[in-house]
Amino acid sequence: MDSIPANRKFWNRISRAYQHEHDPQIGATPRLWGMYAVPDARLRALGDVTGKRVLELGCGAGQWSRSLAAEGATVVGLDLSEAQLAAAARAMRAARYPLVQGAAELLPFADDSFDLVFCDHGGLSWAPPHLAVPQAARVLRRGGRLVFNTTSPWFEACYDEDARRATTTLHQDYFGLNTIAEDHGAVSYQLTYGGWIKTLRGAGLIIDDLIEPRPEPGTPNGYNETDPPDWAHHWPAEMLWITHKP
């Protein structure tokens, strides 16, 4: 819970510049995953959402939420930052959906409210997983799915803070990732693979798949420099967890 004020301030501070830089990539077409905008049509992570109750945890400007609302899902977009929520409100299209200010650590929804909880570098990257994962599990109905994409421990361990790029050298201690200091006092979170499995299973979730998106060589990373440029073609930069509540 300690990172809520700093992360809210951080996202309010960077929201305008972030959307200016990234919305052209992540909002270009519906259902694009992560740093390399890999189409969900290729990864098949989310499935059909028609008629489903869907919660996006950390929706940002709603690039995902507005697409799923247009497909016929009953979507709620939750985000910590009022600036990000204002961007989502401005980008809302004909299929309108509610926006809620809140934290993934403490969701303001009743148990068993959603068929699908998901995010793409959202609340499960910016809230402590040991708090956010049980909250996501709590608001899912039985049979509902938690699907989320986040940076891989590989990418974090190979990230050179001084050069501000991922390289082929180990720069961080894998077992010490846990909290990652972002700019302006903000914090993001990472677990080891074993830590993620323990946290997901500890919240009562069944792990159905771990997709490691592999962009084609030449696919640009919209967020980070990498050395070599096609780093993510050789090593997994992201991990997309597919789970359900039994």
Ligand SMILES: C[S@@+](CC[C@H](N)C(=O)[O-])C[C@H]1O[C@@H](n2cnc3c(N)ncnc32)[C@H](O)[C@@H]1O
């Ligand atoms: C990288 S954006 C993800 C949104 C969108 N998928 C994108 O890629 O732009 C991260 C979002 O998480 C939100 N966020 C940060 N901490 C959060 C928390 N504790 N609970 C919910 N959302 C949070 C931020 O405000 C931000 O909008």
